[in-house]
Amino acid sequence: MANDSNKATGLTRHSRGSLYSKSQYPRGSTENHVEYILVASFHIDRGPIMEHQYPGAISGDENMLAELMLPDQAHVRNQDWTIFFLHKDKSADEERQQISPRKRRRDRRSGDNDARRNSDSSDQGNDEDYEDGSGGSEDNDELEDDDGDEWETTNLSVKPLLLLALEEYFKSPIPETLQALYNSVNSMDLSLMPRLNILERQILQASDIKDMFVEKFEHMIQQRMAEEAAEGHNISADSPSKSTTSLPRLGNGIHPHANLQYAVPRDTHEFETRVLYNGIPVPIKVPTAISPETVGDFSLLKLIQTFSAPHAASSQPFMIHPHLTTGGAYTHPIIVLVNAMLTQKRVIFLGHNRPSGEVAEAVLAACALVSGGILRGFTRHAFPYTDLTKIDDLLKVPGFVAGVTNPAFANHPEWWDLLCDIPTGRMKISNRIEPAPVTEGLLYFQQQNPAYSASSSFPAASSDPTGDQSFIDDVLRSIASRHGEAVIRAKWRDWVMKFTRIAAAFEESVFGASALYIGGEEADAGVHGVSGHGYVWSDESAKAKELAGSVSRIEGWRNTRSYYSFIQDLATLYTARPLKSLDLHHQHDRLRTTKLSLAASGAIYTALSTAVQTPAQITQLLTFTPEAHAGLFYISLGLFHSDAQVRKRTVELLERVQEHEAGRHFWANLSRFVKVAWLRIKRDDRPESGDVRKGSVVSGMMGTDSGIDGRLGVRAGRRS
Secondary structure: OHHHHHHHOOEEEOOOOOEEEOEOOOOOOOOOOOOEEEEEEEEOOOEEEEEEEEOOOOOOOHHHHHHHHOOOOHHHOOEOOEEEEEEEOOOHHHHHOOOOHHHHHOOOOEEEEEOOEEEEEEEOOOOOOOOOOOOOOOEEEEEEEOOOOEEOOEEOOOHHHHHHHHHHHHHOOOHHHHHHHHHHHHOOOOOOOEOOOHHHHHHHHOOOOOOOOHHHHHHHHHHHHHHHHHHOOOOOOOOOOOOHHHOOEOOOOOOOOOOOOOOEOOOOOEEEEEEEEOOEEEEEEEEOOOOOOOOOOOOHHHHHHHHHHHHHHOOOOOOOOOOOOOOOOOOOHHHHHHHHHHOOOOEEEEOOOOOHHHHHHHHHHHHHHHHOOOOOOOHHHEEOOOOHHHHHHHOOOOOOEEEEOOHHHHHOHHHOOEEEEOOOOEEEEOOOOOOOOOOHHHHHHHHHOHHHOOOOOOOOOOOOOOOHHHHHHHHHHHHHOOOOHHHHHHHHHHHHHHHHHHHHHHHHHHHOOOOOOOOHHHHHOOOOOOOOOOOOOOOHHHHHHHHHHHHHHHHHHOOOHHHHHHHHHHHHHHHHOOOOOOOHHHHHHHHHHOOOOHHHHHHHHHHHHHHOOOHHHHHHHHOOOOHHHOOOHHHHHHHHOOOHHHHHHHHHHHHHHHOOOOHHHHHHOOOHHHHHHHHHHHHHHOOOOOOOHHHHHHHHOOOOOOOHHHHHHHHHHHHO
16 A cells, blocks of 8 residues: 555656655756757748748748748737647657656647747647548647747746847847757756645645645755765755755745755745756746646636626527537526537637737637636647638537637628627527437437436526536636635636546436446445446436536537547546546535434444545545535534444544645634544543643644634643
8 A cells, every 4th residue: 555655646766765756857858858949030032931940941841930920910909829739640669668657748830929029938749639521640849929928738937038038039149049049948947846746736736725735846956965965965955854944945035046955835836947048047937737628828817707797797508419409598608618519519719900919818818718727628629720821620620719909800700600709708609510419329318318308408497407607606706806826726627627527427427327437336336335437416406407508508618529538537536546447526515515314424424434535535535625625624524423433433534644745734714613622532542641741742733723722732731
């Protein structure tokens, strides 16, 4: 079990028995952060031309690349940017080559664009294998011309660096200028950024705690100091064998440009480093945890507000389509957009007289919205910016999402299924859209649930069978309360996760089995005294109602790229889970959403305490108890169970959680009322012959709370 735990936490055990943390970017790696730098400009006679490519030329049509790098009407704006993806064929040798997961993540290109000249930095890599109707291949490269750059599928704050490089290029438009930028960026040291496994990334992304997993950063620094000490280097920090509590932390009165050898990040969500360019240290922030389909700099809040405000002011009915209008003719536009991308429809964002960067941002935000960090396959067929000259190639791609600025697209409904007009904030379903086919799954469901056969195709306008309207209302309330981008992304991740779990329940209900759930038989075996898996409803009527409202959307999704990619990802996720005999998500949802008997709830608390033992298993449990779902609150209710053994088991589970590097933050967020209850049960369970000093130990485990908790801890020690 210890070996499984180490594997799940990204640690390896050396021959001496010490744990060794892995880096996302190991020191001494031959991989470059940037593979190519391209410069394009507009020639008055020849149009867009490619001026330089460093260190060599990228295969492909140079004229096409130059046109993509320079958006239309760029000369009328001081600054503009665009982003596009390149797909090139792989050779037979490359197809047979085994590609590492890290190499797959580093398949992005980046750069900078000005109205007259463009300097582009690109990173060449490989992506997952797909087939598309455009004659594209399995190699997915991305190239971005942006004043704000992109890296590792997320945005980085490198605008100052690119602006400096662009100014330098204006002074000296020679390859040596590009070489200096190339060498500076590739010399950036990211070797102290720890590698998180998939479960740890989920916890970090769902949390706003700035020192989550800070121990991993400290351990990386310890390892580096130990390596340098072994090599005989002089180090100014403490000995690696000592605690890292004395390590400086950025933000605690320390300037980020200070000459520090090592420092813990002020926010573990981002790794802070520097690039030395022409003697100027340029700060760079690299996201520690990334999600699929997250590319570039965008805002989900902006996208939601753009299309929600006009709908709230004056609702306009949509043309009914079973895949898109799951809430009737007045389905919220954002839900229509998500449904269109889930069911692989052709979506166009139109921004007439708007910068190309604005429509590109909307496309990237839409891809991240529907992905939720869970699904993928949307950016693979995304065209953040395109124009009429490429319409023939665009129409060959099934289920694309594209950004345009030419209003001529609005006059050709045969080119798109859903048109999103950014200036007006309105969406329109094409009258040329293909009707939803009648599938076997839909017919089987209607035969099994005749009472809901009508609502599955045409939901009533006043009802909310899927709960989408309630969800959108909650999102809008969060935006009005200024909860921030991270909260909105977490809510959409929950929505996408709920959708996939409901789709799995639909397949099991209709077909008897589902490819969207692995390990159902193990979870139903009841090894730990409880059984069950999948999404939880209050009763069978609620289940049938929600499935009826979602059946068309689910059937439309079941034949898409993202559906089949999700099945592949589930196999990887299942392998990474250290605990497979118990569906932790299902059992926690039962505690959170259903009214249970004392015996049923006691069995769940006991099963959780029995099954969740190792740090890796605790990590798995914490992925299903995010702050948005009240954290450990529903598990802590076991402290108030009528059965003393259940209370004891809950105390043991929470005690292990407290000792976990991420669990200690979840414990700290519990109320003092819960902590007092935990302490009392801990005190009552202690033998009378216990040492007085044990009381102070228990009190210390309660964190930084003072007052009543500390006094109770002292009294507990004296009584024992």
